[in-house]
Amino acid sequence: MWTKAVPAISLIGIVLSLPGPTKRYDGHSVLQILPKTIENVHQLIALSQKYHLDIWKSPRFLNDTFDVRVDPEQVISFVHDIESLGLKPTHWIKDVQKLIDEALPGRSRRATSFNIGAFNGHNSINTYLDSLSTNSRVSVHTMGHSYEGRTIKYVKISNNVGSGKKAIYADGGIHAREWLAVSTVLYMIDQMANNPSNDRTIEALLGKFDFYFAPVVNPDGYEYSRSHDRMWRKNRRPVQHGCTGVDLNRNFAYHWNPDNGGSHNPCEEVHSGTHAASEVETKVLQNFLCGNSNFIAYLNIHTYGQYWIYPWGYTPVLPADYRDLDHLGRAAATAIRHTHGTTFTVGEDTRVLYAAAGGADDYAKGACGVKYSYTVELRDTGRYGFVPPSSYIAPAGEETFAGFKAFATELVHYEHL
Ligand SMILES: [Zn+2]
CATH class of the missing domain: 3.30.70.340 (Metallocarboxypeptidase-like)
Structure with missing residues (x-):
């Protein structure tokens, strides 16, 4: 189990003495x-x-x-x-190891200090979220705890005017190695909470919606990808001797099926779990998604591939309202393209090359009735893949947030909110 009792001073010492995750990928x-x-x-x-x-x-x-x-x-x-x-x-x-080494943060940076332009550790992310509670628009909450006992936090951002507003929720880091998803959710939190450039669109959207963000919904995996294995994807529950972890995005209890894009084998990267919602992190997220009847939209943010895709992931059959989901996805993709020229493909999850059952987006829509539910795969298309340099953090945040604002703005018009 993860021990909380390590003195902070030695944590800093350990982090500074490590050049990066211990598992190496030389020549891969x-x-x-x-x-x-x-x-x-x-x-x-x-x-x-x-x-x-x-x-x-x-x-x-x-x-x-x-x-x-x-x-x-x-x-x-x-x-x-x-x-x-x-x-x-x-x-x-x-050479994957070369990319990992190049993307490492400077060794002189204290691992405990939060930097919106860097890839941050889970502790410093939670400290940063807590610090936002002094902002009258932000409330900080605990969604639940991971298998190893880490606190999964989320923030609610609201102008606190009116009640019963529709709500939009976005999360990142369900797949541990997808660090750019985490940094991008943090970027969006900073923009929505602080509105540093006095953006009137942000004020207008806060008049229509409450916003919820959770930057790290798989914190055990995320920390493991930082300390041990940069390529780690799953959570960290030991499933069987020698094989650890379940792919949380195959574990949700809506048409769960390991034979459909997942795996029964705990040694595989896409292991679906021993049964639907077998993982504590999955249960935490399921309860959260179904626990707020105001949720109208959900973005489950991943890397990479540049897609804005909608259910179903478990079947090639389209949802009855797919035109609505498609329309709003295209509004997002257009705004993204106009930011840094990055091209996102909009479409249905499995249309129809690769099905995957047990995803968070299917669960939000199918089990919780969150109409506008998406999987968003951020940049790039493979140049860096899962090992983006920190120079990607700002442009990925900017373009995704532009897409997010355009999506929410069009949602107001489209649904007459
Ligand atoms: Zn992913």
Whole structure:
């Protein structure tokens, strides 16, 4: 178990003496492959499972790439197998460890101090959230606790005028290694709470909605990705001897099914859990999502691939109101493109290359009735993948927040709020 009793001074010492996560990825490459058919996608997934590889990105649509991390011992035979399918892989990232080393924060920075332009630890994020409670618009709350006992916090941001307003909720970090999702939610919190550039849109939106944000909903995994394994994705519950962690975004109790884009095997990256909502973090988030009848929109923020996608993830059948979800997703994508030129693809989760049951977005819509429920995959399209440099933090925050504001503004008009 995680011990809270370590004196702060030695924590600083430990962090400063570590060059980064201890597990190394020297010589690991990320191959990018463009499948020609849906059958190719299934073949690539099957091959990756045969070699026990870490799939970074499954294509969501046709003409979309499949990215997979391969260790140096397996790369020759894996490439041979891919070429025998008539496909040509490119070595998109040549050395994952090099990217990890380049993206490390400066060693002189105290790990305990919060910096909105850096990738922060869970403790300093919670300290930062607590500090916002002096702002009359912000209240800080505990959503629940993780398996290892960490506090999962969220903030509510409201102008405190009127009651019963519709609410929008966004969270990040359900997948541990997706640090840019965490930094982006923190960026949005700072903008909504402090409105540093006196943006009138923010004031107008606070007149219509209450906003809820949770930057780190899988804190055990997040901290493990910082200290031990930069590529960690799941939570940290030991499931079976030698294999730890459940993919929380396959564990939600709405059409949960490991055979549908997940896995029964606890050693796999997409292990769906032993049963629906087997994980404490999943239960915490489910209770939160269904516990507020004012929620009209939910953004479950991930990296990477640049998608703004809506349910269902468990089936290619579209929800009856998919046109509404599509319309608002396009409003967001347009605003994102106008910020830094980043192109997001809008569409349904599985249309129809890769289904995945047990996702948070399906649960919010299907079980809790949150109409506008999305999975948002932030930048990029694979140049850095899961290991973005800290120079991505500001532009990713800016473009995503522009999309968020446009989405919420259009929601006011579209729903006559
Ligand atoms: Zn993810």
